Amino acid sequence: MSLLENNMKALEIHRSAFFHKLKSILKEDKYRNKDGIQVIETKDGNSAFSLTVEEHKYNLNSLYSPVMEAKRWSNQFDFKNLNIVVSMFGLGNGYFAREIMLKLKKEDFLLIYEPSTELFVKAMEHYDLSDLISNEKVILLLDEINGTEFKNVLKWCVNWLNLNSQIICHHPQYDLSFKNSYDLFMKTIKDNNNGILVNENTNAATSKLITGNTMKNFRYLKSCNIITDLIGKIPPEIPAIIVAAGPSLDKNIHELKEAKGKSVIFAVDTAVKYLLKNDIIPDFIVTLDPKKSLHHLSDPRCNDIPLISRIEARAENLKRNNKRIIFFNMEGYTAMLMHTVGKDTGRFQSGGSVATGAFSICKTLGFRTIILVGCDLAYSGKITHAGGKIVDVSEAGRYLETVEDIYGNEIKTRYDWFIYLKWFEEAIALLKDGEVIDATEGGARIKGTKLMTLKESIEKYCLKEIDVDKIITELPPVLSEEELEKIQKAIELDLKELKEIREKANQGIDICNRLLNKYNKSIQETESSMEKNRQLSQINTFIESKRVYILIDWDIAQDTFSFISDLYVYVDNEKANKLYTYEKAKNLYVSITKAVDRIYSILEEALLSLK
């Protein structure tokens, strides 16, 4: 088998969409035998690429030892950080990329952007690239095939947490020989980084909103439930039906009428309007995005359906519900409060989407049979959602992948759906007993599911009657009177501790001022400065040990964001560095005192709403 055949085989197995497109390109034959690219034998018996662009010759590798050159080149990069994303311009013959690939850890990624189809084809013909092709941590982008996906892949790989773990590099000489393309590559990365910073700034700004929402929603703790309250309430032989809003829902939605009263129907928020249009009332509505405006639930009938939501949801959305609010996945301060009265709020892997979250809920509640409806996780032609709705792909901005559909053919999916698909498959594989039926009647093949039509699955599994409405009506709220009182007392203690935190933060400001004064004169440590540093450490330990600190931490996220974005600013002067550190610390204490003032009033109101 030739090197090209071997490489194409690897592509076919590991990157089928890429393979098919490259195959069509190779048929055109215009990229082979290009005179501008030469393969030169090197002194150590390997070979190097030489490229002539506009009469200028570029040796893309060492003519002595290209492998050693690549090793020494790669030594400049630090791979100690977590979740590293390496964005590399230029594949060349693979030597440099390989050295990077060998240094990647499990969670790291290597994005290789190759601007030249001619060079890529030449590399495929003369070098064994199968190790790079088959490595799942390597994302290969060829300008002519999937180059436009670079910005989408960056969005997927790079986030706030690993923004500063990025390594941006280029194959030697590629920056000169493909200057325009290189400039665009760098601009794309810069734009993505800026987008993340802006986004994080927005998120940090909304953290105050989320704290505020949570406190406002404390009023519902008197009458709400948490998901774990439903454990044991529904007979396990009753099936759960998760209704998502994929395009196939249009095909079989009418069948669900036969399932009502013989199953528990969980509708994701986007699917509710289609159900109500067909006069099918789900047993639960599931909505998980705390920032979402619930225009999907504008039908007044929604107000009488139990709502599964997060406690950080917009207060006005919960206010409309007359039936029962069931909180899902309480975290942070609220979870801590519930634990004081022995409530297990559960640990759910929401999987990133409402449908995966609903699956997680059904798994926790112990359903033996879970039936998926409208879970296409793929395009139906151009249609993305039920009702013939098309969400523009370019707007969605997702890397496209090709997967197998339920008939064994190829079908296109978005990269985020692809991730949910893999999530489902992994979650299903972990189910100890029970089965998952895919009754979508379309879309991607979800491995581990049994394929049935919705009609067949209803006939087989929806045999026993159940009155979910009665179960909910008879379900007592999560907190008894006594437990509610304990929570009230816990909040009263937290209010007291907020005042103590403010006092300590003010002490911290005072100590920082004294240290700044001292270090301005001399950076030499004295017994007094060391003692002050110890005091600061004790203050920090005190503040962070308080339960209510978690609310402060959330609240000051916007303020600390700007400090963290300066974290990698290195001033080449020890005194300036020291002064900068203590100014930063002082500002943090100031933020804490302001946060205490904000939180005190809303926590006090939350306490009143519980009484």
Added chain:
Amino acid sequence: MNDLQNRINEIIKELDKIAELLYQQKAKEGYVLLNGALGKIMTLMDVIGRLKTERENSFDLDRLNHNLKAALEAMEKQDNVMLADILNYEIAEQLKESTNL
């Protein structure tokens, strides 16, 4: 003689460092060090030229001159990888061979 060997070893280390910088496309830093290293090589050539014994005179100055010329050509073409290769595989190699002078 120890002094000569010390000089040679020092130059070899510097050339290795320079080559590493050039392979890593840190040309500016590489050239700063190269400036110093070339000065030391010139001094070395001067010292070797004045050596009296036959063994000492076995150092091939013509070969070194030739490689320095090649290095200069690489610099003119701004081919930093070629420059690194010459420093690493030609000049440093010759100096390593000569450490038993």
